[in-house]
Amino acid sequence: MPRRPAPGRSLLAWAAGGLLVAACNGPIESRSEDTGATGSAPAYGDTFIQASIGDIGGLIPSLTSDQSSHEVGGMIYDGLVKLDRDLKMVPSMAESWTYSRDCLELTFKLRRDVKWHDGRPFTADDVLFTYQTMINPKTPAPFKEGFLLVKNVQAPDPYTVRVTYDKPYARALETWNTYMLPRHLLQSFAEAGTLRESPQNSHPIGTGPYRFQEWKAGEKVVLVANPDYFEGRPYLSRIVYRVIPSQATIFLELKAKGVDYASSLTGIQYARQTEYPAFRKAYQKFRYPGSGYTFVGFNLKDPRFADPRVRQAFAHAINKQELIDGVRLGLAREATGPIRPGTWAYTDDVKRFAYDPEKAKALLAEAGWKDRDGDGLIEDRDGKPFTLTIRTNQGNDERKKIAELIQQRLKEIGIQVDIQLIEWAAFIKEFVKPRRFEVIVLGLGSGTDPDQYVVWHSSQRGPDQMNRTGYDNPEVDHLLELGRSSCVQEERVRYYHRIQQILAEDLPMIFLYTADALPVVSARVRGVSPSPAGILHNFTEWFVPKQQQRYTSG
């Protein structure tokens, strides 16, 4: 769970696994005293042990795209701004920022009390360096789009940074919620294009609330509290990320109290296997909407699915509640569009298609699909039956079950469905990218900013681009362009509400559900406060009362 995801990553990430985890964010300013747990004074100390399913890729997170690296990196590094509990941008290393009236110039005032973990002061020069490094073609950073749109960055004095853009860019601020890199340690490596081989990538120096202590490949990463952190020393003295590659083992370690936190239980673990007194006593369980949605995507280049009546018939034939109950044990919410519920751009005032097989049949008949030979399957005018294959990736049980349930429902309206499960890499390369599919089941992350230009704009339909269904709607194109080139939230809200309404009616994909994130935290940890941003947003305020501390911290 990235505490502060990199800009690109937070926006939209195709989820390979079934785990879609809420994007979480930096500490926040409002101190919430004592949430839920019985009153005890905050105390420093103790070790917080997290289970991580995979090892980190490296410790310069800008170069990585895996979740573990961003999770750990978020504790070591800071950005100029960060997201608060309600996913709004708030100051971090910049104490304030101002936009010019035409949205083209963004000026940050930096805090003067920020120091790198080695004691050097953090200044505008480091921001300049981070920018230069990110746009350097030799830097293998997977997400640099936000920086490439910058016209230039200036540092008129050590604590002022001025960024100018060629044209207004709605996500300008989000770009600066990124890991700031130290010039004094990295300059030569960045210029030579050997950042991956630099000491920083294995022994990082950041500005964040935790300092790096140890990384044992495949085993663990250890961080210790930074006593000089500019927002105050975090209470928990040490964080240990234990690499445990098996979901089953993580769960057993939880039961044996070997770990203090798991980012998400499975539905069955949440609903059944943890419902006994000892577990309820040892852990706090949380449930809130995750940050992505699962969908059924059509190939709109397929003449059958180019007809909106056919897509609407499918929407009437699929019973979303049945999927939520059957696949997620009820631990999910119906999705109505691509924008994350609870954020400022979200609306649920959109057209919905209730489960209604009769209406589905009627719509199909209207589109020319009828059962002409009485075999229970529908055919077109030439007697060709409606058959299709639903494809999804192997190893994701939820998607497999979704495909099976939909197969049943489509059979009811006379459509013969086959299911094909394909290994992830092959699935993407052979089927999704070349758009060689009829119907797919996949997940997509919905980021903290509502700009989804790359998913829905008609210019993004190439094989390496993200408009996988081949959606092409001039009105949506226009709204997307307006939405990403404004820095005024009130204007943007209107555009995105309209986009959601069009998508819900036009159905380039059927939005199925947003799975709930189901994290657990040891009961001895206080101060956990769930919010639209998840639970890790105020991690530096979590503490364990003195008498309940379990580990002596070194």
Place this chain on the structure above:
Amino acid sequence: MALFALRRLLLSIPLLIGITFVSYVVISLAPGGPLDFLTPEDPNASVEVKQRLIQEFGLDQPIHVQYWQWLKRAVRLDFGRSFLPDGRPVLTKIGERLPITLFLNLIEMAIIVGLAVPIGVLSATRQYSLYDKITTVFVFVGFATPDFWLALLLMILFGVQLGWLPISGLRSLNWEYLSFWQQQWDFFSHLVLPIVVATFGGLAGFSRYMRQSMLEVVRQDYVQTARAKGLSERAVISKHALRNALLPVVTILALALPGLIGGSVIIESIFAIPGMGQLMVQSVFSRDYPVVMGNLVIVATLTLVANLVADITYGLVDPRIRFAGRRGRR
């Protein structure tokens, strides 16, 4: 004998090159490439960065050129750096994982041999007895039990319910604060479950093999002779029969050598042991060609060496076997 060894050694060089070439082609043909994992399915992943990395890794070259480049470096024992963002040298990555896998496998192997030989011998000498039937059932249960299932059951019993043993990992988190002997105990207690699970599965095959081999030997004439001249049954079995029955075991042991560094992915994943098995699987899944190839070279070399060692030791322990070059082919 020395000549034979030398000839075999020289012959294995082209063989090794052939193995690496086929491996290189196969891994390159697998769908998806390293870049699909570095820059995953994300709209903001920059295409230009991908192109740059493809050039940096040399993946834009035709496959035989790529292989040639790799081979030129590999003969100097330079296996390059991992494609993953950590960018560390392949040999470092392998080096930090090899000791634990080797250590675990050696212990497992010792336990398996130590248990399987007596089990096999006793079952053979008391064929169809109650003991034979019980051990037969036992080893087949072991053979048929999936590793991960047994591992989870034991973890639930000893780790969660009884709390006697740690569930996963190699060391407790307070390891640095323990005294020397506590550290040894801590390490040992972490290894108990993985070793039990691994040996339980491995015991079956080996003990059946031993039993079979022994059954053949005790029917031989010379065993009959030994009995006839009045030797105790104990002496007949342990002195005369066992020696010959162990011959095939030597071969199996030698051939198990490459397996020693392979490591079991299932056991390593479930017990969170950072060993070679995990490294290999991760590198294959992320199409990290340099690490995959580095691993393969080691395994292939060991396999070839093991074959050679098996042949030579066979000759040493069994005088009936002669080597080509001295008197015809064996």
